[in-house]
Amino acid sequence: MELNADAQILNNLKAGANFTWFEGKLKSTSDKWDTYMSNISIPAAKFAMYIDYAPVKNMYMQLHYVHTGDRNRFDTTGKGTYNEGEGKVSSINLLNFSTGISLKDWELNLGISNLLNNTYYTPASMLMARDAEYAHADGRKITLTATFKY
Numbered sequence: 001m002e003l004n005a006d007a008q009i010l011n012n013l014k015a016g017a018n019f020t021w022f023e024g025k026l027k028s029t030s031d032k033w034d035t036y037m038s039n040i041s042i043p044a045a046k047f048a049m050y051i052d053y054a055p056v057k058n059m060y061m062q063l064h065y066v067h068t069g070d071r072n073r074f075d076t077t078g079k080g081t082y083n084e085g086e087g088k089v090s091s092i093n094l095l096n097f098s099t100g101i102s103l104k105d106w107e108l109n110l111g112i113s114n115l116l117n118n119t120y121y122t123p124a125s126m127l128m129a130r131d132a133e134y135a136h137a138d139g140r141k142i143t144l145t146a147t148f149k150y
Contacts, residue, residue, distance in 0.1 A: 109146075
């Protein structure tokens with residue numbers, strides 16, 4: 001299921017949201033549809049929102065929020081570990097910001113991802129459930145770009 005909504009609130013203000021959720025089961029050895037598909041095939045639910053604002057001509061500001069839900073459909077093995085693709089996926093909340101301005105031949109942009117500097121593991125590293133692939137995602141990252149058009 002996927003739901004999407006966008007709204008032009010004012011001439012210089014736009015907002016939107018998106019929600020995505022999947023689920024799936026496979027036939028088990030008992031010939032019933034009672035076995036959840038792995039996290040490799042079925043991602044955790046995801047919700048995103050954005051606000052675009054243009055305070056003055058040739059300038060934009062955007063705030064973007066992303067929530068990845070949790071997915072915990074599988075039991076651990078007898079050794080206390082998960083099979084590949086069946087790891088527990090914990091929820092994540094991220095806030096990103098970007099702004100930019102165009103000045104004649106110049107374009108200046110500033111982007112800040114993971115604005116709140118949250119420490120988290122990516123869903124991909126969590127779902128694989130292998131120590132070698134269990135790694136933190138990037139912390140706050142600031143990007144400044146200047147473009148000259150000639």
